[in-house]
Amino acid sequence: MLLDLTEHCISSETMVSGGMLTVKRDQVLLPNGNTSQREYVIHPGAVVVVPVLEDGHVVLEKQFRYPLHQVFIELPAGKIDAGEDVLITGQRELLEETGYQAQQWVKLGAIHPCIGYSNEVIHVYLAYGLSKGLQQRDEDEAMEVFMLSMQELLAKVDSGEITDAKTISALFLAERYMKNHPL
Amino acid sequence: MLLDLTEHCISSETMVSGGMLTVKRDQVLLPNGNTSQREYVIHPGAVVVVPVLEDGHVVLEKQFRYPLHQVFIELPAGKIDAGEDVLITGQRELLEETGYQAQQWVKLGAIHPCIGYSNEVIHVYLAYGLSKGLQQRDEDEAMEVFMLSMQELLAKVDSGEITDAKTISALFLAERYMKNHPL
Numbered sequence: 437m438l439l440d441l442t443e444h445c446i447s448s449e450t451m452v453s454g455g456m457l458t459v460k461r462d463q464v465l466l467p468n469g470n471t472s473q474r475e476y477v478i479h480p481g482a483v484v485v486v487p488v489l490e491d492g493h494v495v496l497e498k499q500f501r502y503p504l505h506q507v508f509i510e511l512p513a514g515k516i517d518a519g520e521d522v523l524i525t526g527q528r529e530l531l532e533e534t535g536y537q538a539q540q541w542v543k544l545g546a547i548h549p550c551i552g553y554s555n556e557v558i559h560v561y562l563a564y565g566l567s568k569g570l571q572q573r574d575e576d577e578a579m580e581v582f583m584l585s586m587q588e589l590l591a592k593v594d595s596g597e598i599t600d601a602k603t604i605s606a607l608f609l610a611e612r613y614m615k616n617h618p619l
Numbered sequence: 620m621l622l623d624l625t626e627h628c629i630s631s632e633t634m635v636s637g638g639m640l641t642v643k644r645d646q647v648l649l650p651n652g653n654t655s656q657r658e659y660v661i662h663p664g665a666v667v668v669v670p671v672l673e674d675g676h677v678v679l680e681k682q683f684r685y686p687l688h689q690v691f692i693e694l695p696a697g698k699i700d701a702g703e704d705v706l707i708t709g710q711r712e713l714l715e716e717t718g719y720q721a722q723q724w725v726k727l728g729a730i731h732p733c734i735g736y737s738n739e740v741i742h743v744y745l746a747y748g749l750s751k752g753l754q755q756r757d758e759d760e761a762m763e764v765f766m767l768s769m770q771e772l773l774a775k776v777d778s779g780e781i782t783d784a785k786t787i788s789a790l791f792l793a794e795r796y797m798k799n800h801p802l
Contacts, residue, residue, distance in 0.1 A: 439761060439762075439763055441681065441682065441683035441690055441761050441762065441763070442683055443683055443685050451634070451635045451642070452634045452635055452642055452644075452658070455644060455656060455658050456656065456657070456658045456736070457642065457658040457659075457736055459634070459635055459640065459642055461635075461638060462685070464685060466759055466761065467683075467761045468758065468759065468761065470758075470759055472759060473638060473639065474639070474685040474686070475635070475638050475639045475640040476640075476685065476686035477660070477686070477736065498624065499624065500624035500625055500626055500650075501731075501734040501735065502626050502645070502647060502657040502659065503657070503659035503660070503734065503735070503736060503737055503738040504731060504734055504738050504740075507624055508731070508734055510734075545779045545782070546779065546782055547782050547783075547784045547787060548687060548691070548782045548783055548784060549732050549733050549784040550732050550733040550737065550739075550784075551684040551686065551687055551691055551693075551783055552684065552686070553639070553640055553660065553686060553737075554686055554733065554736075554737075555686040555687050556733075557687075557782075558784075575651065575653075576649055576651065576653055576655060578622060578624050578649065578650045578651065579624065580622055580624070590795070593791070593792070593795070594792075594795060596728045596729065599728070599729055599730050599731045599740075600730075600731055600734055601730045601731060601732040601733075601741075601784040601785060601787075601788045602784060604730060604784075604787075604788040604791055604792075605784045605787040605788055605791070607791075608776070608787055608788070608790075608791040609776070609777075609787075612773070612776070612777060
């Protein structure tokens, strides 16, 4: 038997807006006929990039993430501007954050980081053929850029030094792609 | 030079509470001396389980996720109840959602699904030595339980049928662990 799992919107209310986050609260009809409430973040979507240098090293960032009061090792990533093509977002964020431009871009897929309470989607790109461009980082964006080999990266996933789910997921997709398509 | 990336709280305000989500807005002092604003979700933390049957198949769920209006293939997971040990959360959620109990539990690590706007941490467990227990699903929790081999699962990650980042990240950790520690 194929279950109908769909929940239908009865009404929707905006709880937070105007700042960084938009938060909604919807009354919903469940498949069993009961009603319930769903609260979630409206997100414009984002792009994460796996930038691989000619020697196989990956370009990474260390960034302080306020909600967890912790510095994270992450792949370069950023939000899609209104109306922006996702490839352009990836190219813009890679240049802004790391100073690199890439000749080759391969779309590896898309991931959903937080399906319980956000509609965010993150598009995943592999970028290679890297060269230094003109870096233009936002003056309020503080981060350190550094490089690790894929082996070192995977060791940091195993050891728990890398815990950011978009970074782990994108590395997984990149590692599987590169096994079948050596750069 | 080691950069100080830390952002300091100046003041904090609760924007949403009382329902499913708690959302805060903080005024913060940036490392460069400027001030800015950070909005984020306060989350109790969660546990995701990779349940592996004796024949190597993994127990999965299909669940409708309202923020994306889409059915997702996911590993069993759930929120930590107040004061609950994370292993107990994993055991409770596995039983409630799939009807399985596990003899062996291995902590694989923890991931952060949404470091930009949530303090959520998800603890990752591998569970094996599975047997059928007494399922007690919440009547409002609609889901389908099914099984896939690790090969089938990885093929669905590659093809984009599995996009949930906690599921992809936990599979990655489990696959790497099981390579070195055959069950």
